[in-house]
Amino acid sequence: MTLTTGPDQPGSPTPGVVTPPGVTHLPSYDEDAPPPRPRSSLGRLSPDELFVRVGSWGAALGLAWVVTQRLLPMSGLPWFLIFWFVLGLVMTAVTTAMTGTRVDVTDRVVAAIITASAAFVGLALASTVIYVAVKGYKPVINLNFITSDMAGVGPRDAFTAGGVKHAIVGSIIQISIAIAITLPLGVGTAIFMTEVGGKFARVVRTVVEAMTALPSIVAGLFVYTVWILALGQPRSGLAAALAISVMMLPIIARASDVVLRVVPGGLREASLALGASRWRTVWHVVLPTARPGLATALILGVARGIGETSPVLLTSGAAGFLVVNPVGGAMNSLPLFIYTNVRSGDPVAIQRAYGAAFVLLALVLVFFIVARLLARPRSNAPSRFRRTKKDS
Amino acid sequence: MDRLLARNEQSGRATPVTTTLPERTQPSDHVEPREISRTSTGSDAVFAGGARAIGASVLVITGSVGIFLGYQGYPTLKRYGLSFFTETQWLPDDDVIGIAAVLVGTFVVGITAMVMAFPLALGTALYISEYAPARLKPTLISLVDLMAAVPSVIYGLWGALLIMPHAADLAIWVDRYFGWIPIFDVVGGNPEAPVPTLARYGFSSFCAAIAVAMMVLPMACAVMRQVFSQTPPGEKEAALALGATTWGMIRSVVLPFGRGGIIGGTMLATGRALGETIAVVLILSPEFLLKFRPFEQGGNTISALIASRFNEASSSQLSALLAAGFVLFLITLGINTLAAIIVNRSRSGAETD
Numbered sequence: 113m114t115l116t117t118g119p120d121q122p123g124s125p126t127p128g129v130v131t132p133p134g135v136t137h138l139p140s141y142d143e144d145a146p147p148p149r150p151r152s153s154l155g156r157l158s159p160d161e162l163f164v165r166v167g168s169w170g171a172a173l174g175l176a177w178v179v180t181q182r183l184l185p186m187s188g189l190p191w192f193l194i195f196w197f198v199l200g201l202v203m204t205a206v207t208t209a210m211t212g213t214r215v216d217v218t219d220r221v222v223a224a225i226i227t228a229s230a231a232f233v234g235l236a237l238a239s240t241v242i243y244v245a246v247k248g249y250k251p252v253i254n255l256n257f258i259t260s261d262m263a264g265v266g267p268r269d270a271f272t273a274g275g276v277k278h279a280i281v282g283s284i285i286q287i288s289i290a291i292a293i294t295l296p297l298g299v300g301t302a303i304f305m306t307e308v309g310g311k312f313a314r315v316v317r318t319v320v321e322a323m324t325a326l327p328s329i330v331a332g333l334f335v336y337t338v339w340i341l342a343l344g345q346p347r348s349g350l351a352a353a354l355a356i357s358v359m360m361l362p363i364i365a366r367a368s369d370v371v372l373r374v375v376p377g378g379l380r381e382a383s384l385a386l387g388a389s390r391w392r393t394v395w396h397v398v399l400p401t402a403r404p405g406l407a408t409a410l411i412l413g414v415a416r417g418i419g420e421t422s423p424v425l426l427t428s429g430a431a432g433f434l435v436v437n438p439v440g441g442a443m444n445s446l447p448l449f450i451y452t453n454v455r456s457g458d459p460v461a462i463q464r465a466y467g468a469a470f471v472l473l474a475l476v477l478v479f480f481i482v483a484r485l486l487a488r489p490r491s492n493a494p495s496r497f498r499r500t501k502k503d504s
Numbered sequence: 505m506d507r508l509l510a511r512n513e514q515s516g517r518a519t520p521v522t523t524t525l526p527e528r529t530q531p532s533d534h535v536e537p538r539e540i541s542r543t544s545t546g547s548d549a550v551f552a553g554g555a556r557a558i559g560a561s562v563l564v565i566t567g568s569v570g571i572f573l574g575y576q577g578y579p580t581l582k583r584y585g586l587s588f589f590t591e592t593q594w595l596p597d598d599d600v601i602g603i604a605a606v607l608v609g610t611f612v613v614g615i616t617a618m619v620m621a622f623p624l625a626l627g628t629a630l631y632i633s634e635y636a637p638a639r640l641k642p643t644l645i646s647l648v649d650l651m652a653a654v655p656s657v658i659y660g661l662w663g664a665l666l667i668m669p670h671a672a673d674l675a676i677w678v679d680r681y682f683g684w685i686p687i688f689d690v691v692g693g694n695p696e697a698p699v700p701t702l703a704r705y706g707f708s709s710f711c712a713a714i715a716v717a718m719m720v721l722p723m724a725c726a727v728m729r730q731v732f733s734q735t736p737p738g739e740k741e742a743a744l745a746l747g748a749t750t751w752g753m754i755r756s757v758v759l760p761f762g763r764g765g766i767i768g769g770t771m772l773a774t775g776r777a778l779g780e781t782i783a784v785v786l787i788l789s790p791e792f793l794l795k796f797r798p799f800e801q802g803g804n805t806i807s808a809l810i811a812s813r814f815n816e817a818s819s820s821q822l823s824a825l826l827a828a829g830f831v832l833f834l835i836t837l838g839i840n841t842l843a844a845i846i847v848n849r850s851r852s853g854a855e856t857d
Contacts, residue, residue, distance in 0.1 A: 190670060219749035226635060229627025230644075233725075236718060237651050240662045247665075297565075300558035308555045316559045323566040325840040327779025329807040330829040333814060334569050337576065337822060362566055391551035412653060419655020422781040422807065426814055447657045447782075454661065454786060462665075469658050476653050484646060 164211075165220070168203035175199050197228060241473065248470030250463060257467055263433035269460070276468045278434040279449040282349060283475070285438055286428070286445055287418045289353035290360055295410060298364035305365075306372040307394050317369065323362040331359040332423030340427065349435065349443035352428035356417045364413040371405030372398065404487040411483030415476050421447035446472040570833065577827030580820075588827065593792050594809065596821040603806065603828050605792045609709065610805040610832070613788070614778040616713035616798040621721040621777075622770055628721075629728035634754055645729070652722035656715075660783035663715030668787065671714060672705040675799040679705070690799050707789040710798040715783035724773035727847065731765025732758055768847030775836040775843070781807040806832040 157165070176195035180186045186195075204224055208217045250271065251257045257275040265274030301320065305313045335355040339345050375398050383393040399406070429442030430452050446468055453465035543549070581588055584601060591602020632644045675690065682688040690705060735758050743753040759766075784805050790812060791802035806828050817825055 190673075215749055215752065219751040222751040222754075223635060226627045226631050229624050230631035230636075233624050233628045233651075233721065234647070237647065237654075239666070240654060240658065240718070243662055243666050244658060297558060297562050300555060301562040304555035304559035308552050308559075312556065313559060316563045319563055319567050321844060322837055322841065323569065325775055325779075325833065325836040326569060327781070327807055327829070327832055327836060329779065329781045329810050330573065330833055331569070333810055333826060333829050334572060336814060337826065338572065341819075341822070358565070358569060361562065365562060389546070389551075390548045392547075394551070408649075412649065415653035419653070419657065421655070421657045422811060425782075425811060447655055450657050450661065451782060451786075454664070465661065469661055472655055473658060476655065477650070480646075480650055480653055 164207045165204070168207045169200045172196055172200035172203045175203075200224065244466060244469045244473055247463070248466035248468075251467030252470050258471070261432065261434045265432075271460075271463070271467075274464075276446065276449055276464075276471060278431065279444045279446045279468060280471060280475075281434060281436065282428070282431075282443045283418055283445040283447075283472075285436070285443070286349050286353045286356060286424070287414060289350065289438060290356040290417055291410075291414060293353070293357040294360045294364050294413070298361055298410075298413075299368050299406065301365040302368035302372050303394060303398075305369050307390065307398065320362050320365045320369075324366050326359065326362065328359045328420050329422040329426070331355055332426035334358060335423070336426040347427060347429035347442050348440065349428060349438035352424045352443065352445065353438065355423035355427045356420065359420060359423055360413050360417045363416065364409060367409030367413065368402075368406055371402045371409055374405065375401045407483055407486040411479055411486075415479050418479070419447055419472065419476060421451050424448045425451060446475070573826055573830040573833060576823055577830040580824045580827040584824075592794055594813070596818070596824065601821075601824045603809075603831060605794055606804045606806045606809045606828065607831070608794050608796065609788075609803040610778050610807075610835075612709045612796060612798055612803065613713050613716060613780075613784060613805055614774055616710055617716040617720060617777045618770065618774050620713065621717040621724060621773060624717075625721050625724035625728060625769070625773070626766065629725045629732055630754060630758070632725075633729050633732040634750065634758065648722045648725050648729070651718075652726065656719050656780060657782050657786075659715045659718045660786035663711060663718070663783055664786045667714055668706050668711050671708075671711045675705040675708065675710060678799060687797055688799060689797060690801075691797070704801050705799065707787060707801050708799055709788065709795065709803045712784045712787040712803075713798065715787060716777050716780045719780060719783065720773035720777045723776060724769040727769030727772060728762065728765050731762040731769070731847070735761045764846050764849055768843040771839050771843035771846070775839040778805075778839070779807055779832060779836050781805075781811050784808045785811050 173196055176192055176199050179199070180188075180192045180195050201221055201224055204220050205217050208220045254271045254275075256272065258280070259277055260273075260275040261278035262274045262276075263278075301316065305317050305320075332355045335351055335358060339351050339354060340347060345351060379397050379401060380393055383397040384390070388396070424445050425448060428445060428448060430448055431442040431444050435441065435443040450465045450468045450472065453461040453468070456462075580601070584591070588602055589607070590604050591600060592605035593600050593602060594606070595601070628648070632641060632648070636644055678688050679690040680696070683690065739757045739761075740753055743757050744750075748756065785808045788804065788808060789802045790804045790808065792804060793802070795803045810825050810829055813821070814825060
């Protein structure tokens with residue numbers, strides 16, 4: 113226990129002065145020393161850094177306006193935005209180069225590019241949602257759009273007549289049947305692959321992973337050929353549900369498999385060591401632990417299933433009226449309704465398609481929010497975080 | 505020091521402890537060892553058997569799809585042989601069937617979509633994992649998930665009616681200034697005309713690819729972000745502590761670590777882009793010609809071909825469609841398998857740290 117610090121200079125060791133070992137000097141307190149300087153904040157930008165960043169984008173905004181609207185014949189919002197982006201990058205580079213090195217310049221320019229690309233993607237998503245909402249609200253504000261079907265309504269009739277009730281009901285019936293088929297099979301397969309294991313499980317996993325590559329239209333074509341042509345069944349909601357199931361089953365099985373594999377082995381071993389049987393371990397330990405992940409996997413699969421048009425296009429047939437019986441002939445669904453109405457090319461029908469798209473988007477959004485609520489872990493977040501990290 | 509020693513001695517002199525050993529009981533005469541078996545018994549056997557049965561049924565269902573496609577498509581492949589892959593026209597009435605044009609169209613749409621989606625997905629994934637404020641991160645992640653959940657028909661609507669006019673403008677501009685590069689040329693279009701015909705520039709593979717890119721972007725982004733988030737924090741902090749800027753840290757730690765995820769995610773998204781149907785059907789005007797130029801009007805893909813022709817197909821035509829679907833499936837299967845291998849390999853490399 114030696115302190116080699118000189119007694120008169122606190123904080124800085126004086127070279128040359130070697131104190132003999134075994135002797136400890138307390139650092140003396142210097143009354144006249146200036147107060148210690150606080151460290152500059154590491155997390156936040158200093159005011160001039162902030163000014164450089166914000167200022168260069170502001171300058172670029174004005175410059176872009178001058179260039180596109182006054183100097184060059186490039187009026188229009190897209191050109192303005194492109195020029196703003198490019199000029200903003202240049203301004204950032206120039207202002208940074210005034211104080212910093214090339215490393216700083218690269219850092220800021222790349223940060224701007226990455227942030228801009230994320231913003232661009234967000235903008236694209238927002239434009240999709242807003243576009244559908246703006247175009248689709250007109251038919252939807254008439255309540256009959258949700259409460260009545262298209263029976264006896266011509267494609268050019270006003271929005272006060274007809275609606276998409278049949279399509280909504282059809283979509284919900286089809287997806288319910290598909291869930292009833294895929295949920296037990298998908299999660300069961302995942303349990304088989306992770307909890308039982310063995311050579312056969314490896315074969316199943318390989319095949320299931322391969323089948324996630326199946327394009328949805330091919331799944332539809334499969335059911336169309338087997339169920340409708342070979343077995344002679346009519347086009348119906350059940351056929352559509354089967355096609356959706358064929359498409360969804362590998363997706364859900366694989367996603368659940370990934371989620372179950374992430375459950376820490378220690379939990380399983382603890383449960384088994386306490387004397388629980390394997391079945392009880394799965395039911396009381398593995399599944400509850402994986403519940404949030406399973407909910408997400410299922411809902412994302414469902415969201416894809418409910419919005420997928422191509423399998424339904426081949427198998428369900430588009431009825432204009434309400435059909436509740438899944439084997440009672442053609443049954444419409446929302447994606448199919450949108451597709452057929454857009455293809456018809458009639459302006460009113462296209463408006464109706466927008467309305468249906470609005471409803472479909474709202475339905476997906478509701479599913480999504482429910483999934484997020486279900487997926488919230490009961491305990492607080494850190495434990496879940498640690499669990500996902502163990503996966504690798 | 506002395507005081508410490510003194511205290512030790514004091515505690516050493518505390519009241520002496522006497523220890524009594526427990527008396528040993530005589531072991532009972534006969535103890536049956538629990539029977540241990542490797543095979544599960546009772547409810548476990550039911551559980552294992554049931555799980556195995558479910559796994560087997562799923563194997564049969566999913567496996568039969570692939571086998572069925574191959575089996576049904578085989579007569580077509582046998583009958584037309586290699587010309588199935590070299591013939592561009594699809595004229596079942598004249599007994600001329602080939603997928604050369606649709607195959608090329610599939611790849612043109614898929615690759616154009618990935619050219620647009622890849623940089624955006626990479627940027628978004630990097631932003632979410634490295635730049636976004638910690639409080640915003642969960643929201644951004646669910647937004648990407650939401651983007652993946654938006655139905656493809658809605659992206660098709662968006663692309664066909666909102667984006668297409670602007671995309672056509674861009675195509676005119678590209679044709680005007682970069683038309684001398686063969687791949688950007690638009691045959692039949694006249695960019696110098698006072699009002700260029702939009703029909704020549706819209707309805708192109710490029711327009712379809714925009715909608716497809718929107719669809720596959722969140723998928724690629726999710727895979728990339730997941731791999732980036734597994735970067736060992738120690739290495740990131742080490743780079744920062746050595747004085748690296750954020751970008752320096754990303755370039756030297758995050759990107760090399762996540763390379764497998766970047767490649768794998770891109771390939772997974774490519775597989776999905778090749779199989780996308782509805783957006784393509786809504787936007788692309790069908791033509792059976794070899795079109796390598798994405799800005800040119802018209803084209804076709806395998807999935808669009810199936811969607812437009814299944815209805816009037818006779819049994820032999822259906823076999824041809826199934827063969828085309830089988831080829832598409834094989835392509836996406838190959839890409840997905842390769843992607844899975846790459847992603848897995850990158851994760852196993854992570855353990856060596």
